[in-house]
Amino acid sequence: MNNLQLEQLLNQTLSPQLVKDYCPNGLQVEGCTEIKKVVTGVTASKALIDAAVEANADALLVHHGYFWKGEAEPIIGMKGARIRSLIQNNMNLYAYHLPLDIHPQLGNNAQLANLLGIKVEGGLEGHAQSVAMHGSFESELTGPELQNRIETVLKRKPLHIAADDEGKKIKTIGWCTGGGQDYLELAAKFGLDAFISGEISERTTYIARELGIHYFAAGHHATERYGVKALGGWLAKEHGLDVEFIDIDNPV
Template sequence: MQRAQFEQYLLQLLQPENIKDFAPNGLQVQGKETIRKIVTGVTASQALIDKAIAVNADAILVHHGYFWKNESYVIRGMKYNRIKALLMHDINLFAYHLPLDIHPEFGNNAQLAQLFDIEEVQPLELGNPYSVAMQGQLKQAMVAEEFAEKVNQTLHRDCLHIGASSNKKIKTIAWCSGGGQSYIELAAEQGIDAFLTGEVSEQTTHIAHEMDIHFFAAGHHATERYGVKALGERIAKELQLDVCFIDIDNPV
């Protein structure tokens, strides 16, 4: 498939123009014109690039790419090594950040809803169709210890649980993949029982305790594996391209 055709396919599918982001979405580093083999992953780290080179990939598709807001414009050190490797091997780098969090089917949040059997999904920011945080209901209410174990087994991480008393059952839940801990207060104000995200901040502990809401931090990487993986599976099925998801494990 031609690079321009693939880029247009992703543009139509993910519609990045609908949301303001912290990095450019789409083709970030240009490579060869014809794309046959694609490696997908969470972050365009050197380790992922090296794996893509080893399998002779024509393109890499990730959630976390380059050129973030307030990042230095200088290409040196780690950034130089990464970009040099891509250019030397003529590998395209495509990255989609928030569009790959919020997509209703392939987004990280949508994939988490499927993994945790969450129903009646709607935006946490009511009235905002592009909300990066969501809310819904578990199929069956459970105590915090049960839900924590479900998170551990599903995401293969030992999650952090703080906040509400352990005998307060969880039926309603809000969540935001990655670094979404700042949405806990909004969830608590709406009377939601629990909030799940990837990261935790110092003040999160106090908010969870004082607003009586369960809080679960399961890892930034662990909560954002599934969107790009699902997108890759869709690409392989629809476009008949060779797509390989490579998980560069990250405990954070």
């Protein structure tokens, strides 16, 4: 497949033009014209680039790419080394941030819901581009039971901040993969029993306790492995590309 055709295909699927984001979505670094092998991963770190080079990939498709709003523009230091490696190996870099969080089938939020057995009911922000979702479990869970389920699925023990009433059961839930802890107050106003995100801030503990809502910090990386993996699987199944997901361990 031609590299620009691949970008067009991904754009048609993820509709980045509909989302106001903090970085450019799509082809960020152009490499070879013909793409046969694609490596997918969460973040375009040097370790992932090296693994993609070792796999003889023509393209690297990630959730966290480069050129974030507010970052220094010069291509020097760490960023320079990463981009130099891509260019020297004639490798294309595609990155999709918020569009990959919110896609209703392939997105990080949708994939996490599938893995945890959550019935998706809508967006917390009340529109199709909401990056925080709400839904429900088939049956009630205790806080420790949900903590165990998350650990089993993500292979990482989440931090559980219990509601002020520690025995409060969990039926309704909100979630936002990655750095979504600041949607916790909205989830509490929505009357939800619990909220899951990737990251936690110092203030999150007090918000959860004082507003009576369970909170689970499950890891930014751990909650965002599954969107890009699903996207790669779709490319392989529907478009015949050779796609390999490579997970670079990250405890955060």
